[in-house]
Amino acid sequence: MLEVMKATRLFGGLVAVNEVSFTIFPNEIFGLIGPNGAGKTTLFNLITGLTEVSRGEVLYKGSKISGLKPHQIASRGLSRTFQNIRLFGNLSALENVMISQHTRTSSGLLGGILGLPKARREERQVRDEAMTLLELVGLSDRAENEAKNFAYGDQRRLEIARALALKPELLLLDEPGAGMNTNEKAGLSDFIRQIRDQFNLTVLLIEHHVPLVMGLCDRIAVLNFGQLIALGTPESVQNDPAVIEAYLGDA
């Protein structure tokens, strides 16, 4: 599904991501963990095109996506959420979810202004689908509220709904559980599995909360100082000496 091949990113003299390679298989829930500053979010940005790779390649379904613009990558079916939530704050929840159906719709300037039948039909569909997704994340009763007025956890869920509206095949979640309590995190696990099955997704997620990752992910990659130090099932990664050292330090 997704192949990261020796992806490298330099920021000046700092090697943020250093020759990282791994492959994600279809329908997998793949976890990316590592201490703060390990390069997880940078790697996300490399995959989604927000940051260019300095060296290496990213392949999606066999074709190269590194070097493409973010919107081109998104239109191929990769969608993401952000660690520091980036909703369209002054727009309503509904509009947020309608916006990310952009690549799947085609109404142009004149169609929208003149209200041509095709554009109106499309508009209705977009609205209906957005409402369905808001229902899925439990926010449909507040569809008209501005996104910035939502509670933190609700914003995270709204961001997932927005990402799903793109109808992605690969969903990248950057710390979806950040700021949630233990109960909410348990619910989040179920929810991620549910949307994986319902929308036939492959999921790549960054998460700090170890029990969540261990219980949810099929495989895990561990980054430390920009390097991939372990890759495998949760059990094998948990017992890997390199991982233990990275997290607990050299005793």
Place this chain on the structure above:
Amino acid sequence: MQEILNQYGFLIIQMTFAALMGLSMYLPLMAGQLSLASPGFYALGGYIAAILSTQQFAVERGQLFPLELLLLEMVIAGVVSGILAVIIGVPSLRLRGIYLALATIAFVEIVRVVPQNLEITGRAVGIFGIPQPFPGRTEFLGLQVNQQLSYGLIAFPLLIIVAFAIYRLERSRVGRAFAALREDELAAAAMGINPTYYKVLAFVLGAILAGMVGAISAHFINTWNPRQGVFDRSIEYLAFVIIGGSRTFVGPIMGGLLLTALPEALRALAGFQSLPTSLAQLLAESRFIIYGLLIAIGATFFPQGLISPNLFKRRKERKA
């Protein structure tokens, strides 16, 4: 009624043009682009109309300029402005915020300086005697309308059509793409919106409108010269948007109407005889000082402008 309308004919049409220019600034802002280029395209449109009507479409002295040709000029001005906006927009919209504003100021300056040195644009003197499409008196809806107010036959429908089009645009796929870019360009791109395409589109729409308004303005004020599209105008139009409100298209319309009427109101105030001369003079001639004050006060106390989207929302909720 007829008397008053005719007496204020010039002002009424000016207010309408101002509202349209406010909208031409608002269009790029819809996609989050602070462009000050509108006066440049306005000047360009005016020159196109002035040159075409005085040199190409020869009309004999004393004859009315055909209305169809005026509409044709507006179309040509819009198309040329649009094409030029694509050429300027693609490189300059890589700049953000204040840098884009600076680049567009440079463009406005170029459109001011180039005609000063060209024969065809009449150099610093400009172009005179732009023919009039309307007679001294027109009968319209049972009213005797003078020449200046007759321009409302084009200006009013244009304002209504443009306002309605923007209203519809804001509720469409393209309008939502603009709004997404205004809110967060990076997130919009990650959601599949092509930032360059939509930023340039918003910029071009504003340019087309400014060019068209310029074309009709050239006829309206009868003469066109390098003083029409200057940096002062950028600030004036920006004031329409900032004071009127930049979050809904009603804002720039209200801003344009009110701020254009304001100097007249001040002049009327200055006419009261009991006022000290210095104060009267200040009121009569201090338009830009007052604009400046209003921008400062407005930005502090009404950061969303006089007209904010919540104004409508709250009214709706109150009704419900």
